[in-house]
Amino acid sequence: xxxxSIAICAAAHFAAAHDNVKxxxxxxxxxxxxxxxxxxxxxxxxxxxxxLSERPGLGLEINL
Numbered sequence: 001x002x003x004x005s006i007a008i009c010a011a012a013h014f015a016a017a018h019d020n021v022k023x024x025x026x027x028x029x030x031x032x033x034x035x036x037x038x039x040x041x042x043x044x045x046x047x048x049x050x051x052l053s054e055r056p057g058l059g060l061e062i063n064l
Contacts, residue, residue, distance in 0.1 A: 005029040005041035009058050012043060012050055026050060037063050 003011070008029045015021040034041065040061035042053045053059025 002028040002032065004032070005034060005038060005043075006058075006060060006062075009042035009052075009060060012052060013058060016052060039063055 008026050011024065012026055015024045015026075029041070038060075040053070040055075040059070042055070042059035042061075044051050044053075055061075
């Protein structure tokens, strides 16, 4: 299943909040072009490391 960057952000927050989650597959957003209305997906990536935003909520910034 391919998830959007918004769904990946929510899944990353879930994984980060639970100590028993050690590994998870959160790379499907790399297969698609980001929609124009997603200004900030709420995370950044560097290699295999994902860093969540410190903004409130999921840290998303969208323009609808």
